[in-house]
Amino acid sequence: MASAPKANAVVSQSGGPTGVINASLVGVIEEAKKHAEIKNLYGAIHAVSGIVKENFIDLKKIPADVLQIVAASPSSALGSSRDKPDAEYCKKILDVFKKQDIRYFFYIGGNDSANTCFIINNMAEQAGCELRAFHIPKTIDNDLLITDHCPGYGTAAKFVACAVMGDDLDNRALPGIKVDCVMGRHAGFLTAAAALGRHRDDDGPHLLYFPERPVSMEKILSDVEAVYKKLGRCVMAVSEGISDTDGITWAEKITRTDDHDSHGNVQLSGTGALADYLAMRIKAKLKVKRVRADTFGYLQRSFAGLQSEVDAREARWCGRHAVQYAMSELNGSVAIKRTGTGKNYAVELFRAELANVAEKTKSMPAEFINQEGNGVTQAFIDYALPLTGGLPKTAYLGNIKNG
């Protein structure tokens, strides 16, 4: 392994923000300060677009007390971008790297960002210039391969769990049917997190639907009816990415005029359309007066002051380890391995190959979803609960025996 060059480094953040992507950034900054090999650590503003524009800030100059606040802040403190660099874009990035003597590249993002690292790293190699490119994982969807779980997920999961815990108590107080729509177009991990706060037998969410399990409207309606008949109320959480049994997403179906002209002449669009549509269908079928819908939206990824401690700690470690790896390795993606479960929850970090993370996504494993396809298993709870860093306790007195 070649010794680490003495050169500049750049770090940036890509894609949708999370509650702990800044903790990873601060991990990179803290660790970079320890290594004389890294001369200047530049923060590229708005990700790759900031690199090609050479829009950099000097991250080593930021006072330690400000860094603590950055680490605790949601969203991407360096700004983000949705740009997916093609070969020409990557060439421009490399040109800047050469010009600015940048030989370390730390990129915090999802599978697209891992791919950008991979491409730029390959291009650099072909061009004969040394570049150490490291991907630091973040998503709220938890859909990256190799890593046991993804920084950002635990905090978003905590938000969704706390939201549905409260919403379920609200639904006990004023019974009816409640539809909550959760982020996650292709993976159901975040929707599943709605179940993490359950601790009484009849706690909601009573029904969960995931992108991994296509479901017909008939099935949803009969599920809701069964719960409502039994409990006199029903709280359900649905992923924004759920699809019909033909594989077409419900979000797409409800924007087609022909489908819902027969169901009340309401054409739905916008953020809340899926939840509102489900509420409308449930109301029409079950004749229940009180049917409500909420779509959690951006609050799931950028809510101030609600980090999971575990998630924030691990995100910071991932940032630090990326810099450590760069001292001895040429490239890689930081990944988490779980080494202890339950109360003995513990993790180790390791270096994964970029190619194994780039562009790939993970769905929820089948063993996390119940047989009916409308709930989670204990295996999921055991997997996800430690990541939230503890959830608040709640009580309800209306049914004292389960108080």
Next chain:
Amino acid sequence: MASAPKANAVVSQSGGPTGVINASLVGVIEEAKKHAEIKNLYGAIHAVSGIVKENFIDLKKIPADVLQIVAASPSSALGSSRDKPDAEYCKKILDVFKKQDIRYFFYIGGNDSANTCFIINNMAEQAGCELRAFHIPKTIDNDLLITDHCPGYGTAAKFVACAVMGDDLDNRALPGIKVDCVMGRHAGFLTAAAALGRHRDDDGPHLLYFPERPVSMEKILSDVEAVYKKLGRCVMAVSEGISDTDGITWAEKITRTDDHDSHGNVQLSGTGALADYLAMRIKAKLKVKRVRADTFGYLQRSFAGLQSEVDAREARWCGRHAVQYAMSELNGSVAIKRTGTGKNYAVELFRAELANVAEKTKSMPAEFINQEGNGVTQAFIDYALPLTGGLPKTAYLGNIKNG
């Protein structure tokens, strides 16, 4: 003043839940245990409907450790009801009170609940039976008269402030226009709370619209355009109850087919309709690609683990004081008087007349809204910030001089 009778007491919770209505309940329970005049303290399940059904639980038997969890839990632990009792309903309540030797009635709720207390108290007086009826205030809307502010508001305000703080950082990272719709049909206090987390010059929300200030679509669009031109982004918070200059609410207008057929043939309904409609109009006018909308929904009133400490403490005091007042007074509504401001924030409680609180509502004072009608004044910040019990600090590095 007649001495307090030795008799049973009933407490219940009415209307929409809040994050601290259970703190008030626990305040009543804790204080009732201290007074031998109160024999049994019954909790009526689902408010007045639980009273007429004699659906009671014995609240003095609940262990202290469970009470602590109840006090920290959102939503109404005794269940709630939307029933507005008429004279016949109140007669049934009085019959149960007589039968069960209930001579103390503590009712935690909004102005309707104050009115129910008022009516039942009058009926009891006319019937010659002694009843001590006390209203304990709660709303997230903060729209009750007499009291300086209302338990429940501070916690909901904290939620909205944290949500918009995070959302504004999200909007910095991925710039565009964001519309956030906040609860409050008639009063803008909660929407105004979106501004409480601002601490940098260019922090959002940049625009706020309240039910107190009718606003045309032209004004909204030109406001947004001006902010977007200046900052390259815009975060706005609108109350669900905003109306057009003709006094008709925008929520009502957008469900009329004739109004929006000319604006894209989209008929909107459901929870997210107002925010989605505004996003659609803004996108059509400004030709900005990234326009997003969220509607905060029930999360504002029932989110687990996010109480304002100040709000929870005051809510508990209100519960305790209601019981104390009942030892020497025949009826009343508990109210808060602010005795210190800023860092010396302090309050005293006092007994208000039921008639002065019943059925009445308060709007935001004119001095809390800026001249343009699209923002708040420092007077509002000074009023509301102490009620949130402190907000998280955040940082953004993209523009380091305001980091």
